[in-house]
Amino acid sequence: DAGVIQSPRHEVTEMGQEVTLRCKPISGHDYLFWYRQTMMRGLELLIYFNNNVPIDDSGMPEDRFSAKMPNASFSTLKIQPSEPRDSAVYFCASSFNSGLNTGELFFGEGSRLTVL
């Protein structure tokens, strides 16, 4: 079975440019999470969706960040305009709800973003 698929794996861009990260969750999973990982802040939850609906976006840093999930098999995280401090590894993860507090997250391989 295919796991969570993220693209691109690596992105280098210049400050001010728009960045779009993509994620395909595991089929049948109804939760999708976007995390950001940096050395300073560790793993931070940015936003999560349940059944394609954004439930909690309190972790989104600012208005420059937006996320969408138009259908059950695709999500995007967009940064516009990008800034050097956005440089990080962005992970997408999905899970199914086998109960309120079970269902481990399955992570994609991450998208490493470098903003110059």
Added chain:
Amino acid sequence: AQKITQTQPGMFVQEKEAVTLDCTYDTSDQSYGLFWYKQPSSGEMIFLIYQGSYDEQNATEGRYSLNFQKARKSANLVISASQLGDSAMYFCAMRGYQGGSEKLVFGKGTKLTVNP
């Protein structure tokens, strides 16, 4: 608010020995789940083991076991018979449900180095 604390930034262990990675958590939830993930240098996040707050027995998965002490709010990971391939970052995480929203928060991680 939920919080995960991993007090060991780095740990060293000799090959074939056992090692315990510490994790304490803070939550007001009655029902929650605890997870451990491994992140090797290649960057992917690998699920290792899960413990539910109502599970009376400690979870085990092969060489991994979770020493769950609910009253002390600790969920330490024990790796038996360490292997060189166990060298990686290890993250403790907790999933709960607060204020109408799911939260899965991660600790800062422990870097484990297995010496030959």
